[in-house]
Amino acid sequence: MGSALRLSIQVTLTATIFAAVLGLILGRLLARREFLGKSLLETAVLLPLVLPPSVVGYYLLLGLGERNPLFSWTNVSLLFTWQGAAFASGVVALPLMVQASKAAIANVNPALENAARVLGAGEGEVFFRITLPLAKRGILAGVVLAAARAFGEFGATLMVAGSIPGRTQTVPLAIYDAVQAGRYGDANALVLLTTTLAFFSLLVVRQLERPRRPPNAIAPGTSPETGG
Amino acid sequence: MTPRIAIDIEKNYGAFHLHVALTAEPGVLVLFGASGAGKTTILNAIAGLVRPDRGTIRVGEETWFSRGRPEPAIDVPARIRRVGYVMQDYALFPHMTALENVRFPLRRDPAGETTARTLLDRVSMGHLAERRPAQLSGGQQQRVAIARALAGNSRVLLLDEPFGALDAPVRERLQRDLRLLQRAMDLIIVLVTHRLEDAFAMGDVIAVLRAGSLEQVGPIADVFHRPATRGVAEIMGIRNLLRARVCAVAATTTLDWNGMTLEAPADPGLEAGAEVTAYVRPDDVKIVYPNRPISPQVAHNLLEATILASRQNASVRILRIKLPNESEIEVRFPALSYGEMTLEPGETVRVAIRREGIVLLGHLA
Numbered sequence: 001m002g003s004a005l006r007l008s009i010q011v012t013l014t015a016t017i018f019a020a021v022l023g024l025i026l027g028r029l030l031a032r033r034e035f036l037g038k039s040l041l042e043t044a045v046l047l048p049l050v051l052p053p054s055v056v057g058y059y060l061l062l063g064l065g066e067r068n069p070l071f072s073w074t075n076v077s078l079l080f081t082w083q084g085a086a087f088a089s090g091v092v093a094l095p096l097m098v099q100a101s102k103a104a105i106a107n108v109n110p111a112l113e114n115a116a117r118v119l120g121a122g123e124g125e126v127f128f129r130i131t132l133p134l135a136k137r138g139i140l141a142g143v144v145l146a147a148a149r150a151f152g153e154f155g156a157t158l159m160v161a162g163s164i165p166g167r168t169q170t171v172p173l174a175i176y177d178a179v180q181a182g183r184y185g186d187a188n189a190l191v192l193l194t195t196t197l198a199f200f201s202l203l204v205v206r207q208l209e210r211p212r213r214p215p216n217a218i219a220p221g222t223s224p225e226t227g228g
Numbered sequence: 229m230t231p232r233i234a235i236d237i238e239k240n241y242g243a244f245h246l247h248v249a250l251t252a253e254p255g256v257l258v259l260f261g262a263s264g265a266g267k268t269t270i271l272n273a274i275a276g277l278v279r280p281d282r283g284t285i286r287v288g289e290e291t292w293f294s295r296g297r298p299e300p301a302i303d304v305p306a307r308i309r310r311v312g313y314v315m316q317d318y319a320l321f322p323h324m325t326a327l328e329n330v331r332f333p334l335r336r337d338p339a340g341e342t343t344a345r346t347l348l349d350r351v352s353m354g355h356l357a358e359r360r361p362a363q364l365s366g367g368q369q370q371r372v373a374i375a376r377a378l379a380g381n382s383r384v385l386l387l388d389e390p391f392g393a394l395d396a397p398v399r400e401r402l403q404r405d406l407r408l409l410q411r412a413m414d415l416i417i418v419l420v421t422h423r424l425e426d427a428f429a430m431g432d433v434i435a436v437l438r439a440g441s442l443e444q445v446g447p448i449a450d451v452f453h454r455p456a457t458r459g460v461a462e463i464m465g466i467r468n469l470l471r472a473r474v475c476a477v478a479a480t481t482t483l484d485w486n487g488m489t490l491e492a493p494a495d496p497g498l499e500a501g502a503e504v505t506a507y508v509r510p511d512d513v514k515i516v517y518p519n520r521p522i523s524p525q526v527a528h529n530l531l532e533a534t535i536l537a538s539r540q541n542a543s544v545r546i547l548r549i550k551l552p553n554e555s556e557i558e559v560r561f562p563a564l565s566y567g568e569m570t571l572e573p574g575e576t577v578r579v580a581i582r583r584e585g586i587v588l589l590g591h592l593a
Binding site for chain 1: 275276277305306307308309310311313315317319320321322323332333335376379380
């Protein structure tokens with residue numbers, strides 16, 4: 001049981017980092033660039049949100065398996081490893097991160113980014129000093145959601161990594177296993193833990209998404225001070 | 229030496245076609261026109277934020293942009309051009325203080341902090357350096373935006389509707405300060421506005437734009453007095469233009485307009501004897517009922533006038549009248565006003581020109 005929790009944390013952290021980095025890149029691309037096939041890409045990225053986890057898992061099985069040219073060449077397979085579980089969780093969590101960061105970045109006034117460019121900033125500086133700080137609440141909400149989703153991943157992980165206790169058996173898989181084996185004490189403890197985590201994640205997301213003061217609004221003359 | 233800017237650009241946006249050729253030298257070039265005429269697009273093209281379809285942008289010996297010419301295509305990125313640009317609504321970074329905003333273009337310059345503070349002092353914002361934009365008024369934000377635009381050390385300063393949100397005293401002070409800055413730093417300022425008063429207060433040269441093309445370019449007084457086309461006169465909203473001599477300056481300004489005395493609002497910048505350009509707002513000429521007492525608000529500039537012409541649409545009636553000094557002016561009022569009077573051509577009426585309706589433009593020598 002303890003090993004399942006430790007493994008879940010490891011898998012969730014790795015999956016979240018993967019989803020956060022890739023999701024931020026894709027979110028910015030979708031929010032700020034126009035290119036051919038943009039809506040196709042967006043749809044493809046969102047697919048794991050609606051596909052049955054077993055289907056996502058099956059694709060990953062094909063992609064990560066030994067028939068995959070990359071892995072037959074490097075002779076490294078992610079199947080039935082915790083890294084495989086992390087990858088599966090990351091792919092399933094990715095759409096949430098992409099959507100959150102896309103919305104947050106689209107919400108940043110592009111004139112501010114242009115102002116930074118005119119002031120001599122390159123694209124990296126524009127992103128890290130203007131876009132990211134102004135979109136950080138929405139992006140953070142996306143990271144928390146993605147982490148919660150990655151933590152709860154079941155189907156795709158099962159397909160790719162199996163349910164090997166101590167190696168690939170994360171908390172959701174351990175719950176299933178415990179119920180199957182009639183160990184209801186274990187199941188109850190893990191269910192309670194998972195529910196608590198999920199509840200607080202959503203609470204945090206709600207706090208982050210609640211608009212305090214619109215951070216990008218430019219409203220001249222809104223201060224109580226008189227001009228001059 | 230400050231170089232000059234020469235642009236010749238074309239840009240298509242669906243039905244809208246922009247094609248302008250312009251040069252700007254140290255001083256203030258005003259881009260004037262209604263919204264949608266392409267003014268901001270020109271600024272964005274100079275700054276490197278909009279890529280024209282064809283044309284060239286040159287600053288001194290440097291070419292910033294060239295496309296569709298025999299020479300190889302050039303498009304220097306905005307971050308290399310580094311013009312000073314005060315955008316509409318200022319585009320201050322909301323998550324940074326005034327000081328951090330001004331520091332932004334100075335990067336890792338070790339003297340950046342000092343330079344930024346000096347610039348903030350220069351626009352009288354030193355005492356509010358630690359405030360965020362949301363804690364500043366419109367006029368204060370505008371000052372910070374100007375300081376930030378100057379921090380890049382550019383000789384080119386682009387200003388997009390910089391006086392839009394400001395009330396009159398703040399606007400006048402900023403205009404004065406900007407003129408001083410322009411002279412002190414020998415800047416090329418390109419200013420976008422749709423307000424005639426701002427154009428006159430700031431401009432040396434005016435370029436009148438309509439629907440993406442230049443209608444007329446020239447020294448502001450020339451364009452104003454001799455609009456090349458009826459279109460220019462309309463864009464500039466010129467009605468009832470007059471030149472007069474200042475007789476006396478007190479609580480009000482007394483003008484002599486071709487032998488006729490007019491009372492205009494006070495203007496501390498004026499001296500007796502000066503020649504001024506002014507115009508009478510057509511809405512501020514009131515017809516006086518012959519048999520009623522005159523309300524104090526219109527008890528100035530009472531004149532006898534002859535109606536020359538009258539036309540009317542659903543909501544507005546426009547009269548052309550001749551004043552005692554033989555000048556003709558236009559009068560506008562809601563179509564239903566003065567119901568008891570016929571106001572047909574040939575009639576003589578008494579009119580009152582509201583003092584505030586006489587707008588004094590730049591003080592031309």
